[in-house]
Amino acid sequence: MPDALAEIDGLDVAFASHDGVLMPAVRGVSLTVRRGERLGIVGESGSGKSLTGRALLGLLPPEAKWSAKALRLEGQDLLAMRPKARRRLCGTRMSMILQDPKFSLNPVMTVAQQMRETFVRQGVKEGRRALRERIVAALEAVHIRDPQRVADAYPHELSGGMGQRVMIAMMVSAGPRLLIADEPTSALDVLVSMQVLAVLDEMIARHDTGLVFISHDLPLVMSFCDRVAVMYGGRVVETCAARDLVHATHPYTRGLLEANPPLVNPPDELPTLRRDPAWLDEGIAR
Amino acid sequence: MIEIERALIRFKTKSGHVDAVRDVSLRVEEGEVFGLVGESGSGKSTLLRALAGLTPLSGGRISIGSRPGSRDVQMVFQDPYGALHPRFTVDKTLREPLAINGIGDEDTRILAALAEVGLGPAYRFRYPHQLSGGQRQRVSIARALIVEPRVLLLDEPTSALDVSVQAEILNLLRRLHRERKLTMILVSHNLAVIGFLCQRVAVMRNGEIVEQLGVDAVRSRDVTHEYTRRLLLATEGYTRQNA
Numbered sequence: 001m002p003d004a005l006a007e008i009d010g011l012d013v014a015f016a017s018h019d020g021v022l023m024p025a026v027r028g029v030s031l032t033v034r035r036g037e038r039l040g041i042v043g044e045s046g047s048g049k050s051l052t053g054r055a056l057l058g059l060l061p062p063e064a065k066w067s068a069k070a071l072r073l074e075g076q077d078l079l080a081m082r083p084k085a086r087r088r089l090c091g092t093r094m095s096m097i098l099q100d101p102k103f104s105l106n107p108v109m110t111v112a113q114q115m116r117e118t119f120v121r122q123g124v125k126e127g128r129r130a131l132r133e134r135i136v137a138a139l140e141a142v143h144i145r146d147p148q149r150v151a152d153a154y155p156h157e158l159s160g161g162m163g164q165r166v167m168i169a170m171m172v173s174a175g176p177r178l179l180i181a182d183e184p185t186s187a188l189d190v191l192v193s194m195q196v197l198a199v200l201d202e203m204i205a206r207h208d209t210g211l212v213f214i215s216h217d218l219p220l221v222m223s224f225c226d227r228v229a230v231m232y233g234g235r236v237v238e239t240c241a242a243r244d245l246v247h248a249t250h251p252y253t254r255g256l257l258e259a260n261p262p263l264v265n266p267p268d269e270l271p272t273l274r275r276d277p278a279w280l281d282e283g284i285a286r
Numbered sequence: 287m288i289e290i291e292r293a294l295i296r297f298k299t300k301s302g303h304v305d306a307v308r309d310v311s312l313r314v315e316e317g318e319v320f321g322l323v324g325e326s327g328s329g330k331s332t333l334l335r336a337l338a339g340l341t342p343l344s345g346g347r348i349s350i351g352s353r354p355g356s357r358d359v360q361m362v363f364q365d366p367y368g369a370l371h372p373r374f375t376v377d378k379t380l381r382e383p384l385a386i387n388g389i390g391d392e393d394t395r396i397l398a399a400l401a402e403v404g405l406g407p408a409y410r411f412r413y414p415h416q417l418s419g420g421q422r423q424r425v426s427i428a429r430a431l432i433v434e435p436r437v438l439l440l441d442e443p444t445s446a447l448d449v450s451v452q453a454e455i456l457n458l459l460r461r462l463h464r465e466r467k468l469t470m471i472l473v474s475h476n477l478a479v480i481g482f483l484c485q486r487v488a489v490m491r492n493g494e495i496v497e498q499l500g501v502d503a504v505r506s507r508d509v510t511h512e513y514t515r516r517l518l519l520a521t522e523g524y525t526r527q528n529a
Binding site for chain 1: 325326419448449450451452453454456457460475476477478479481482504505516517518520521522523524525526
């Protein structure tokens with residue numbers, strides 16, 4: 001695909017169980033993110049959506065057994081790269097935001113210290129004062145009201161929403177080509193998550209960053225992304241434009257949609273998902 | 287059934303104190319399901335803990351039909367991973383509240399409680415790590431129900447679960463309410479979940495109740511407080527305007 005930003009072709013990930021049998025977690029997943037596109041990956045816990053995102057960054061756990069026909073970023077073959085060169089892509093051309101800033105920020109460094117580390121890694125060569133200004137400007141860009149104070153704060157002194165803004169400031173201010181956001185708002189309150197999403201929306205639009213948005217919240221993904229891939233049992237069972245997700249045809253996607261309690265006219269009993277074992281093995285519908 | 291009058295819950299901090307719940311008054315009728323909604327830090331969980339007798343009141347009065355902390359009032363927590371003892375089998379988890387309250391006929395009651403929450407007898411001797419999140423939450427509910435309480439306090443019982451599992455747990459809670467005529471208080475930040483189970487809801491912010499309304503008013507968006515309106519808007523997903 002000519003306008004492809006990132007491509008995953010035939011990704012398999014498996015883990016060895018206690019008795020040495022390989023348990024597949026991702027099975028033959030192929031996905032493409034176009035330039036500036038927002039791709040949502042939805043599915044239940046254990047459907048393989050986070051592993052798919054991590055494989056692109058080269059951040060799979062060391063015990064994972066994986067293979068792929070191809071992984072590409074802007075046409076560049078990631079599988080052929082030396083590990084060191086590939087690691088250098090992380091935080092510069094590709095970055096990731098995780099679910100809970102409490103665990104993804106370093107607890108013993110101030111915000112400014114860890115942002116300085118990130119910027120230096122991204123190749124910024126500036127004096128202390130200029131770097132400080134850059135950090136404060138990055139915090140201001142994610143609408144943090146008192147950036148000087150937040151810069152000197154430790155992560156435990158920040159609220160969840162504030163911590164997630166700091167993460168976005170760190171990850172997006174270098175203008176990465178691809179951002180992987182793994183459940184970036186599921187540890188946050190409804191209203192705070194709307195604010196964080198607005199910041200994310202603005203930042204990726206400004207830098208024309210491609211986004212992979214991993215979430216189990218279908219209504220949220222429908223409203224935030226351009227295109228959605230639905231994963232079940234390590235496979236992509238359906239891909240469609242986000243606005244068409246309400247008309248999704250796969251019974252799994254339909255089941256997930258209908259399990260959300262509607263605010264108006266809720267049924268007496270919510271429809272629950274009847275899992276059909278055939279879904280695990282059917283060809284990838286696209 | 288439950289009456290809260292001008293409740294005040296105050297915590298000491300390094301630099302003085304913080305009032306987590308301020309001047310909260312509400313009534314919940316027998317057999318009613320009442321929702322508490324609000325953001326983190328709004329005091330909704332603290333109020334629920336006070337009802338369970340886990341947090342002392344600093345002022346005001348709570349009457350719950352019986353002594354708080356008795357077997358009549360049981361609680362289900364948000365995180366089914368943290369709420370079950372990792373080295374207790376399901377059987378032991380369910381046996382303990384029976385022993386504490388001096389209730390006999392344990393084996394029959396344990397099997398009945400498991401059946402009631404939709405778990406077969408095969409689950410009886412499993413450990414929590416051998417159960418899924420939804421199954422653990424079912425065990426938590428069984429543990430609360432086994433002492434036959436009149437009031438069930440639910441602190442975000444589905445927010446750690448997948449939406450498909452959430453639907454199963456919500457259906458279970460609705461059936462239990464109908465069959466057992468339980469009085470329930472449900473804490474959630476999801477208005478759609480509240481709307482499915484509750485008849486009335488109180489919206490909390492900064493330790494205070496800003497609005498109390500019937501669930502029909504929520505559904506028809508007939509709300510007066512700006513904060514409630516924003517919560518309602520957020521149920522529709524992300525739009526550039528509602529952020």
